[in-house]
Amino acid sequence: MALNKELELAWSFVNNTNRSIFLTGKAGTGKTTFLHRLKKESLKRLVVVAPTGVAAINAKGVTIHSFFQMPFGPILPETDLNKPQGFNRRFTKTKINIIKSMDLLVIDEISMVRADLLDGIDKTLRRFRNREKVFGGVQVLMIGDLQQLSPVVKEQEWELLKPHYRNAFFFSSHAYAQCQAICVELKHIYRQENPKFIQILNEIRNNALTEASASELNKRYIADFTPKPDAGYISLTTHNNKAEATNKAELDKLTTKTFTYQAEVEGKFPEYAYPNNESLDLKVGAQVMFVKNDSDPAKRYFNGKIGKVVFLDKDEVVVHCPDDDFNIEVKTETWENINYTVDKDTKAISEERIGAYKQMPLRLAWSITIHKSQGLTFEKAIIDAQGAFAHGQTYVALSRCKSLEGLVLKSKIHSNQIISDSNVITFNENAEQNAPDDAELEASKKRFQLDLIHEIFDFYAFLYPINRILDIYYKNRTIVEGKVEETFRPIKDQLANFLKVSNGFKIQLKQLAEEEGLPESSAMVQERFKKAISYFKTETANTIITPLKTFGFTTDNQAVVSDITKNLDAFEELLAVKQLYFNNSEKGFNTLSFLELRAKAVFQAKDKPKKSRKAVAEGTSHVELFETLRLLRNDIAEDKGLVHFQVFTQKALYEMCETLPTNKQELLEVNGMGKTRVEKYGTAILKVIREYCEENDLEVAEDLAIEFSEKKPTKKGDTKKESLQLYQSGKTVKQIADYRELNENTILGHLASFVSTGEVQLFDIISEAHYKELKKIIPKKTFENLSDLKHQLDDKYSYFELRLVLEELDLVKN
Numbered sequence: 001m002a003l004n005k006e007l008e009l010a011w012s013f014v015n016n017t018n019r020s021i022f023l024t025g026k027a028g029t030g031k032t033t034f035l036h037r038l039k040k041e042s043l044k045r046l047v048v049v050a051p052t053g054v055a056a057i058n059a060k061g062v063t064i065h066s067f068f069q070m071p072f073g074p075i076l077p078e079t080d081l082n083k084p085q086g087f088n089r090r091f092t093k094t095k096i097n098i099i100k101s102m103d104l105l106v107i108d109e110i111s112m113v114r115a116d117l118l119d120g121i122d123k124t125l126r127r128f129r130n131r132e133k134v135f136g137g138v139q140v141l142m143i144g145d146l147q148q149l150s151p152v153v154k155e156q157e158w159e160l161l162k163p164h165y166r167n168a169f170f171f172s173s174h175a176y177a178q179c180q181a182i183c184v185e186l187k188h189i190y191r192q193e194n195p196k197f198i199q200i201l202n203e204i205r206n207n208a209l210t211e212a213s214a215s216e217l218n219k220r221y222i223a224d225f226t227p228k229p230d231a232g233y234i235s236l237t238t239h240n241n242k243a244e245a246t247n248k249a250e251l252d253k254l255t256t257k258t259f260t261y262q263a264e265v266e267g268k269f270p271e272y273a274y275p276n277n278e279s280l281d282l283k284v285g286a287q288v289m290f291v292k293n294d295s296d297p298a299k300r301y302f303n304g305k306i307g308k309v310v311f312l313d314k315d316e317v318v319v320h321c322p323d324d325d326f327n328i329e330v331k332t333e334t335w336e337n338i339n340y341t342v343d344k345d346t347k348a349i350s351e352e353r354i355g356a357y358k359q360m361p362l363r364l365a366w367s368i369t370i371h372k373s374q375g376l377t378f379e380k381a382i383i384d385a386q387g388a389f390a391h392g393q394t395y396v397a398l399s400r401c402k403s404l405e406g407l408v409l410k411s412k413i414h415s416n417q418i419i420s421d422s423n424v425i426t427f428n429e430n431a432e433q434n435a436p437d438d439a440e441l442e443a444s445k446k447r448f449q450l451d452l453i454h455e456i457f458d459f460y461a462f463l464y465p466i467n468r469i470l471d472i473y474y475k476n477r478t479i480v481e482g483k484v485e486e487t488f489r490p491i492k493d494q495l496a497n498f499l500k501v502s503n504g505f506k507i508q509l510k511q512l513a514e515e516e517g518l519p520e521s522s523a524m525v526q527e528r529f530k531k532a533i534s535y536f537k538t539e540t541a542n543t544i545i546t547p548l549k550t551f552g553f554t555t556d557n558q559a560v561v562s563d564i565t566k567n568l569d570a571f572e573e574l575l576a577v578k579q580l581y582f583n584n585s586e587k588g589f590n591t592l593s594f595l596e597l598r599a600k601a602v603f604q605a606k607d608k609p610k611k612s613r614k615a616v617a618e619g620t621s622h623v624e625l626f627e628t629l630r631l632l633r634n635d636i637a638e639d640k641g642l643v644h645f646q647v648f649t650q651k652a653l654y655e656m657c658e659t660l661p662t663n664k665q666e667l668l669e670v671n672g673m674g675k676t677r678v679e680k681y682g683t684a685i686l687k688v689i690r691e692y693c694e695e696n697d698l699e700v701a702e703d704l705a706i707e708f709s710e711k712k713p714t715k716k717g718d719t720k721k722e723s724l725q726l727y728q729s730g731k732t733v734k735q736i737a738d739y740r741e742l743n744e745n746t747i748l749g750h751l752a753s754f755v756s757t758g759e760v761q762l763f764d765i766i767s768e769a770h771y772k773e774l775k776k777i778i779p780k781k782t783f784e785n786l787s788d789l790k791h792q793l794d795d796k797y798s799y800f801e802l803r804l805v806l807e808e809l810d811l812v813k814n
Contacts, residue, residue, distance in 0.1 A: 007034060009441060010184040014104065015042055016591070017444035018451065020140040020181040022110070022171075022431070026205060027399035028191025028377065031143050035059060035108060043592050044103040044139075045349045045599050047340055051112045051151075053273025057335055059108040060351075063273075064117060067095075067340070068124045074160045075120040077174065081127075090660055090698045091128075098340050098349055099128045101602040103139060103595055110144035114151040115165045115173035122175035134178040142170065142181070146424045147205045148396050149374055167423040182440070183431035191377055197404045204395050204413075207425060214413065217398075221409040225382065232306045232322040233408065234289060235367040235382040236397045242384075246367035256284040259312040261332075267355035267792050269337045276359045284309050288319060289365030289376075292333050300328045304376030304400075306365055317360055323379070333361040342603070370397045377402060384410040442518075449519040450509055452594050453529065456581045457502040457536055459495050462574055465567040466492050472563050480560060482553025494543040498536070505532055519589065526588045537582040544575065577601040622657045623799075625692045627746050629653055631719075632688055636681060647681055648672060660698065662690050723750035724759060733765075748800045766801050773797075774805040 007030065010023050025031055039048065039060065048061030049068075056063045064070060069091065075081070091099075105125075107113060122135050129136030146169065153161070153168040166172045192198050200213045209217075227233040237243050261280040271278075276291050286309045290301040301307075307321035307328065317330040337355035342348070370385075370393050381401050385394045394413065401407045436444075466488055473484040509525060516522035519529075555561055580601050585594070630653060637644040648656075652672040661667040664682050668675065673682075692698075726736045733751070737744045754760040763771070774797060783789040789802060 004186075004188045006184055006186045006188070009436065009438075010034065010186070011038075012441055013182060013184065013436070013444065014038065014139075014141055015044065017441070017448045018137075018139045019444050019448075020135065020142070020179040022142045022181050022183045023186070024143075024145055024183065024428075024431075025186030026189055026201065027145065027148065027396070028189050029186035030188075030190055031145070031186060032059075034186075035106065035143060038106070038141075042104070044595065045101055046104040046106055047098065047102050047349065048106040048108060050108040051117070052109070053270060055109045055112070057273050057275055057337065059106075060336070060338065061106070061108065062338065062340065064107070064113070064121065068121055070117065070120050070124075074157045075116040075123075076160065077119065077164050079120075081120060081123050090693070092698060094342055095340075096128055097342055097602055099125065099136075101342075101599040102349060103599075104141060105135070105138050106141045106143065108143050109149075110142035110170055111146045112144070112149050112151050113142075113170045114153060114161075114168050115170055115176075116161055118170045118173040119175050122173075134175055140179065140181070146171075146428060149371065150421065150424075167421070169421075169423060169427070171427050172423070182436045182444075183434070184436065185432065191399070191402055194403055200404075201395065201399050204398060206428075209413075217404075218409065218412045220404060220407045221412045225408050225410070227380075227382070227408075229285075230308060230322060231380060232287070232308075233380045233382050234287070234306055234365050234378055235384065235410075236370050236373055236400065237367055237384045238370055238393060240369050240371075243367040243369050243372075247364040250366040251281065251283060251286055251364060254283045254285045257312075258283055259314070259317075261317075261360045263357060263359035264332075265355070265357055267337070267353075268339075269335075269355035269357045273337065274357060275335045276357075276361070276363055278359070280360055280362065282309055282312060282317060282360075282362070282364075284312055287365050288317075288362040289368065290319075290361050291363050292335070292361040295333060300326075301330075301361075302377075304373075304378055306378065306380070317362060319362070330360060330362065332358045334358050348599075373397065373400050376400055378406070379403075380406040380408075382408045382410055385413060446513050446518055449589070449591055450506070450513060452591060453509060453519060453589055454502070454506045455598075456578075456585065456589075456594070457498075457505060457532060459498040459502065459578075462495050462571060463492070465571040465574070466495065468567040469564055469571070472560060472567070476555070476557065476560050479557055480553055480555045480564075483551065484553055484564075487547050487551045491544055491547065494539070498539070501535075520591055529589045530586065533582055533585050536578075537586075540575075540578060540582070545579075548572070548575075622660070622692065622696075623745075625660075625689065626653065626657045628688050628692065629656060629685065631746075632684060636684070648677060648685075656685070656689065660689055660693060662686060662693060720750040720753055723747050724754055727751055727760070745798070745800045749803075752800075752804055766804055770797060770801050771805065774801060775809070778802075778805060778809060 006025075010021065011034075013019055013021050023031060023034065035048070038046070047067065048056075048059050049064045050056040050059050050061055051064055053063055065072065070081075105121075107118075107121075125136030125138050126133070127136075129138065151168045151170070158168065161168065170176060189198055192201070196216065200209075200217050203209045203213050235243075235246060237246075259282050261282065263274070263276070263278045263280075265278075282288070288307060288309055290305045290307075291303060293299070293303050294301045301319075301321070305321060307319040307324075309317060310320045310327060311318035315331070319328045319330055321328065335357045336353050337357070338351040339354045341350055341352045343350045374396055378400050379402055381397075383397045383401075385397055398407070398413075469484065470488055470492070473480055473488075505528075509519065509528065512522065512525050512528070513519050516524055519525045553564065581594075581597060584597055633644050633647045633653070636642070636647045640647075649672045652670050655670050656667075656673075659666070659670065661670060663686065664678055667673055667678050667682050667686060723736055723740070726739065727733070731739070733744055733747050737747045740747070748765050751760045751765050755762050755765075777793065778789070781789060781792055783792060789806075790797070790799060793802070
């Protein structure tokens with residue numbers, strides 16, 4: 001695709017600045033093509049998200065809610081997303097590292113994103129990155145057309161949101177107001193070529209349809225229009241039930257044999273994101289539409305192309321399109337569901353295929369809803385906009401068509417069917433008046449490079465851990481042995497000096513950049529930069545690294561040990577990042593090189609050997625934790641002579657497994673866990689939960705450090721041998737589980753430990769057929785953990801069977 005001025009400008013802003021951008025444009029101006037090019041060619045570390053499952057699959061990204069683990073209800077400004085709220089906000093370390101290291105977040109179909117959701121994204125990014133910067137300092141590219149589909153907000157939700165937002169659109173969010181995004185509008189239309197038709201669409205888009213344009217458009221109204229069978233017209237309607245009824249009625253008219261094509265779903269691919277019908281009924285003579293671009297290099301079809309089925313068999317559909325002189329032999333296509341992960345070797349943010357959906361890339365196409373037509377292009381269309389009920393629907397419908405000649409109106413278009421939101425019109429007018437130019441681009445590039453240089457020499461983040469170490473020491477100086485003050489007071493003074501020098505250097509560079517142009521292209525700036533690197537590297541080594549090497553302290557108070565160690569670790573992590581920057585920047589400053597270096601720094605302290613981890617199992621979200629806590633409860637009850645629910649209730653047990661409290665304050669918020677229970681049993685409970693979180697790579701609360709001095713009550717008798725004795729006495733696994741009030745999987749786990757001794761036969765606890773099948777299947781699978789593997793396999797295999805075979809294959813994963 002030939003680049004135009006606006007595309008060039010958008011590309012430069014995205015790749016050479018850190019400005020947040022709203023990339024918009026009329027239908028058919030190349031927004032989706034721009035996104036696909038960005039994913040292929042940009043050197044920035046990026047993540048793509050979209051508001052709906054289908055939009056995410058089409059953009060080859062993930063949904064906003066899944067990536068940011070957002071609730072589906074309203075997110076009010078005072079909502080604390082970090083507190084347990086009945087949904088999982090415990091981020092894996094991999095996802096935290098992705099968030100910390102990404103340069104660019106792309107949000108596709110931004111017109112459908114509600115204001116409170118964009119603010120929720122802002123809160124999450126601030127949480128893991130810079131709390132003082134909007135979006136945590138991440139550059140955000142928002143792509144969409146506000147004149148098309150708008151956000152869905154229910155009446156009761158808007159009642160909660162309207163005290164905080166002017167309207168539901170993303171641009172009324174607090175984050176958007178703070179990020180000072182630029183707006184780039186793509187103006188060249190690739191879909192339509194007729195100037196008259198383009199003018200009509202523009203007037204409808206801007207809610208300013210003139211009488212002359214309405215008269216011209218309504219010439220396409222043809223009463224009782226019935227297309228010829230091979231003409232290739234598709235009908236666009238406002239409601240789904242109308243479209244489905246039309247398609248079913250037309251299919252039923254055909255007397256040819258019905259062929260049903262069943263989709264193959266592999267791995268994780270949620271039903272709401274299915275890009276096509278799971279069960280597709282076709283007949284020879286059926287009018288169909290392609291719902292995917294051809295993956296074959298021949299590019300015989302595209303998303304939205306209309307044709308007629310001329311032949312069917314179980315593995316193939318042959319389609320003929322009106323303007324082609326050839327038939328298209330259609331095979332199944334594959335849509336991939338991806339997850340973002342980090343490459344172990346390169347540390348690049350990479351796309352991991354976690355699921356796939358295989359189906360014929362076709363759907364019945366006598367009719368389709370306007371909503372589902374967004375993003376498609378039609379040669380010939382019949383439009384029924386009489387029931388248009390939402391902002392932008394009429395514009396979306398008409399703009400799908402390539403020409404006026406290929407358009408037929410089922411009813412005349414009147415101004416009352418052109419529903420436009422006044423908020424959108426006002427926003428677009430302001431954005432157009434403040435469109436960026438080359439001068440602003442150059443200023444933004446310069447500011448971006450200066451910000452990156454300042455980041456290299458900024459030591460502000462070091463003050464918090466240093467101050468905490470000194471504060472802890474001053475409060476506990478009578479019980480701490482070691483030269484804490486003697487070591488860290490001079491370091492703190494040196495940091496203050498560094499901040500003074502760094503700020504002076506920042507001002508100096510800004511003045512030089514005004515005279516010299518872009519910092520990375522200026523010989524004078526590069527010379528000053530290299531001198532600064534030499535100075536900071538030498539001073540850091542002499543005044544910070546050297547004294548730290550000999551520092552040591554002792555105290556009998558483990559809480560003090562934990563606090564000082566935690567802050568010392570944080571300080572040394574920051575120091576390691578600075579050393580990485582200094583050691584790799586001695587030859588000068590380069591923007592892309594530094595971005596790569598910054599991403600590498602996120603993982604520098606994370607490269608430790610991974611422990612073998614437990615997996616999520618069936619029954620609750622965290623069944624292994626559930627069983628461990630239940631055993632703990634039984635042990636405490638037995639030791640104290642209590643009934644088990646007096647320790648904690650079943651309801652509290654389930655809630656703990658879902659909210660994963662990791663300090664006493666969070667545990668107090670669990671229903672039924674009052675102050676007395678938390679005081680008596682909280683330490684033992686929290687020890688179990690924190691160990692589970694560590695083993696499963698889940699984020700653990702850093703505040704309110706807990707001493708795990710309370711020991712787990714001693715078990716009376718060997719629990720595994722007790723299960724074995726009951727089994728040898730002739731009881732079934734279910735009977736043993738009922739008798740011991742344990743999960744059947746737990747009993748099976750007990751018995752499995754006696755297979756090696758010969759006291760239990762392997763095929764007494766797992767069917768021979770399942771065992772042999774799993775030994776063949778599992779090595780061929782790619783999976784994150786046991787739960788992931790379970791979802792990829794037939795339901796007939798239990799979690800216990802999977803773990804048993806995994807352990808034998810030595811493939812146990814977290």
